[in-house]
Amino acid sequence: FSRLQGKNVFITGASSGIGEACAYHFAAAGANVILSARRVEKLGKVEAAIHEKYPTVSVQTIELDVRDSAAVTRAVESISGAIDVLVNNAGLALGTENVDWLVDSNIDAVIDTNVKGLLFVSRAVVRRMKEQGMGHIVMMGSIAGLVGYASGSVYCASKGAVKAITESLRAETIGVPIHVTEIKPGMVETEFSVVRYGGDKAKADAVYRGLEPMTADDVAETVVFAASRHPRCVLADVVMLASGQASATLAHRRQ
Ligand code: NDP
Numbered sequence: 001f002s003r004l005q006g007k008n009v010f011i012t013g014a015s016s017g018i019g020e021a022c023a024y025h026f027a028a029a030g031a032n033v034i035l036s037a038r039r040v041e042k043l044g045k046v047e048a049a050i051h052e053k054y055p056t057v058s059v060q061t062i063e064l065d066v067r068d069s070a071a072v073t074r075a076v077e078s079i080s081g082a083i084d085v086l087v088n089n090a091g092l093a094l095g096t097e098n099v100d101w102l103v104d105s106n107i108d109a110v111i112d113t114n115v116k117g118l119l120f121v122s123r124a125v126v127r128r129m130k131e132q133g134m135g136h137i138v139m140m141g142s143i144a145g146l147v148g149y150a151s152g153s154v155y156c157a158s159k160g161a162v163k164a165i166t167e168s169l170r171a172e173t174i175g176v177p178i179h180v181t182e183i184k185p186g187m188v189e190t191e192f193s194v195v196r197y198g199g200d201k202a203k204a205d206a207v208y209r210g211l212e213p214m215t216a217d218d219v220a221e222t223v224v225f226a227a228s229r230h231p232r233c234v235l236a237d238v239v240m241l242a243s244g245q246a247s248a249t250l251a252h253r254r255q
């Protein structure tokens with residue numbers, strides 16, 4: 001028995017990391033998955049892996065850059081049937097400049113993706129869910145949205161915005177009912193730090209030095225748990241930390 005059996009789950013940023021893990025975990029729960037990201041070849045590999053392991057699950061892949069408002073509208077229109085669950089996950093950090101050295105292109109990419117892209121996707125999907133009279137949106141926030149840390153101003157601001165958008169949306173949808181969950185993970189080892197450091201794997205590895213980070217599967221399990229509660233309740237807010245972490249600014253590292 002699974003409350004997610006036969007449900008349709010739309011995931012942004014499903015080509016790697018947390019979004020990809022969500023694709024597998026929702027498929028394992030019997031849900032059909034609609035996977036979107038810019039790198040379609042990676043989505044194809046995820047689709048093939050799901051077909052092989054869960055042959056009864058339907059998979060749709062959509063090439064989508066969430067920064068493109070019109071493309072987001074078209075992508076959501078291309079999804080047939082209900083959208084029962086949205087995992088609003090696509091996102092990134094770029095660079096670690098302090099405020100006085102911020103780079104325009106990094107500011108634009110992070111705000112355009114994490115804030116504006118998340119809003120474009122939310123708008124299109126909430127309209128759809130209001131027509132359906134139900135739905136569940138899982139926002140991928142971060143503990144970086146709770147406390148700003150040095151060299152993280154733009155990313156922290158973007159995740160602070162995710163928190164604010166989540167709260168506004170929850171207030172706007174109480175009567176529908178559309179359920180809204182925000183997951184705020186701490187350190188999860190994915191492509192996240194490799195992207196943030198422009199492909200420098202050594203710098204990315206140093207982020208997790210001396211502690212055991214969470215995995216994308218750890219977060220995906222929680223996303224699926226949140227999306228499969230009884231409809232009378234909503235898991236509104238989840239903070240997930242690696243066991244050696246107390247906050248975005250306090251971690252215990254073995255020497
Ligand atoms: P990854 O880099 O592994 O995955 C990021 C995903 O986002 C990729 O699938 C990427 O796909 C997609 N993406 C990035 N930009 C765009 C875009 N413009 N349009 C569409 N898709 C895009 O990192 P994570 O899995 O770690 O990150 C997923 C989410 O989790 C992000 O929102 C991140 O901020 C958040 N998070 C991560 C934490 C961590 O420590 N790793 C902790 C807390 C939150 P593609 O490049 O193919 O478009």
Ligand code: 8X3
Nearest residue numbers: 142144185186187248
């Ligand atoms: C990513 C988590 O703490 O590296 O959202 O900013 S952190």
